[in-house]
Amino acid sequence: MKKQLGWLAASMILLSACTPNSETEVVQDPEESEARTVVLPSVRLDDNYYSTILPYAESKSRGLVVSNMATKYDIVEVEKGLMRLSQNEFPTDQFFFQEGQYLDRTTISSWLARSNQTEQGLNPDDQGLTGREKAQQAPVYLSHIVEQNYLVLDENTMKLAGISIGLALNSIYYYTEVDYGPVFEQQLSDTQITENGRRIAQEIVTRMRAMPGLEEIPITIGLFKQNSRNAIVPGTYFSYGVSDSGNEIGDWSAINERFVTFPTSDSSEQFRDTDTAFRNFKQDVETYFPNYTSVIGNGFYKDDFLQKLTIDIPIQFFGKAEIIGFTQYVSGLINTHFVTDLPVEINITSIEGEQALIKREANQETPFVHIYE
Numbered sequence: 158m159k160k161q162l163g164w165l166a167a168s169m170i171l172l173s174a175c176t177p178n179s180e181t182e183v184v185q186d187p188e189e190s191e192a193r194t195v196v197l198p199s200v201r202l203d204d205n206y207y208s209t210i211l212p213y214a215e216s217k218s219r220g221l222v223v224s225n226m227a228t229k230y231d232i233v234e235v236e237k238g239l240m241r242l243s244q245n246e247f248p249t250d251q252f253f254f255q256e257g258q259y260l261d262r263t264t265i266s267s268w269l270a271r272s273n274q275t276e277q278g279l280n281p282d283d284q285g286l287t288g289r290e291k292a293q294q295a296p297v298y299l300s301h302i303v304e305q306n307y308l309v310l311d312e313n314t315m316k317l318a319g320i321s322i323g324l325a326l327n328s329i330y331y332y333t334e335v336d337y338g339p340v341f342e343q344q345l346s347d348t349q350i351t352e353n354g355r356r357i358a359q360e361i362v363t364r365m366r367a368m369p370g371l372e373e374i375p376i377t378i379g380l381f382k383q384n385s386r387n388a389i390v391p392g393t394y395f396s397y398g399v400s401d402s403g404n405e406i407g408d409w410s411a412i413n414e415r416f417v418t419f420p421t422s423d424s425s426e427q428f429r430d431t432d433t434a435f436r437n438f439k440q441d442v443e444t445y446f447p448n449y450t451s452v453i454g455n456g457f458y459k460d461d462f463l464q465k466l467t468i469d470i471p472i473q474f475f476g477k478a479e480i481i482g483f484t485q486y487v488s489g490l491i492n493t494h495f496v497t498d499l500p501v502e503i504n505i506t507s508i509e510g511e512q513a514l515i516k517r518e519a520n521q522e523t524p525f526v527h528i529y530e
């Protein structure tokens with residue numbers, strides 16, 4: 158294990174050429190002669206996405222996120238949001254992305270335990286406490302740890318240049334008084350979440366600095382507040398800090414992001430213009446097509462500005478011709494109801510699966526439309 162961490166920490170990938178999309182010889186352990194071929198992609202999707210080296214290196218903790226996170230929405234956002242905040246420190250035009258190679262399943266599972274369960278446990282000791290006492294005195298704060306690696310090309314060598322760590326923190330602690338009894342909820346305050354998140358972050362940075370090769374690697378660490386189990390929108394990262402070197406984390410920076418469901422009573426009060434536009438869009442959908450199940454919108458706000466609106470329309474499936482006609486009609490409603498500088502994505506589904514995708518980028522006159530075969 159130590160030997161494996163040694164070559165990972167060194168993170169040296171020797172390249173025989175640095176031209177985009179060229180096949181290159183790669184040596185992952187300078188002490189061994191074995192090499193593997195990788196490909197640098199010639200095309201990056203856009204400035205919001207990192208390039209990755211191929212073949213793709215899967216995370217050493219692959220699969221844990223599914224069992225540790227409360228909802229499918231949080232599963233996606235805890236990783237996607239970490240990649241987004243990492244761009245503050247690791248620009249997409251200068252860094253390559255790789256899934257985490259340093260924290261494996263065993264390590265993360267040990268760190269997620271309570272301190273009386275494993276020596277490395279980061280959650281509070283609950284020995285001798287009842288369910289309610291645990292909720293009040295020792296709730297589980299940390300539910301998952303996400304690691305991402307960021308690499309740079311230095312002449313003919315690909316090197317590790319940064320690590321991002323996402324800490325998924327509970328906003329609600331669920332507990333039972335007796336085995337298999339009713340489940341109760343204990344709301345955790347923002348102060349509790351923040352203070353314990355920063356405490357855990359500091360300990361994780363200290364531990365990672367002890368790993369061979371990570372002594373001077375910049376580490377960005379973000380705090381993610383999970384949503385409740387029955388939420389239909391994900392939680393968000395609310396704060397992040399950076400440790401350039403050594404064990405100390407610099408000043409914490411606030412992140413102002415949120416996801417808003419349309420239409421709701423909250424959206425009508427806080428986001429009136431968008432809520433009104435969405436309700437009018439929904440009404441037009443209902444007028445044309447009575448066989449819908451619902452029309453649900455999910456808006457992503459950053460610094461109080463709407464960045465993207467995603468709309469899901471599940472319908473009853475009565476034939477391909479009907480799907481085509483409905484998709485054409487809905488695509489025409491986008492420019493009618495939503496301002497041109499707002500990216501909009503509409504997913505039309507049925508019990509048979511995905512039926513159509515409509516996507517309009519900011520200031521795009523004609524939406525992209527794809528009807529699945």
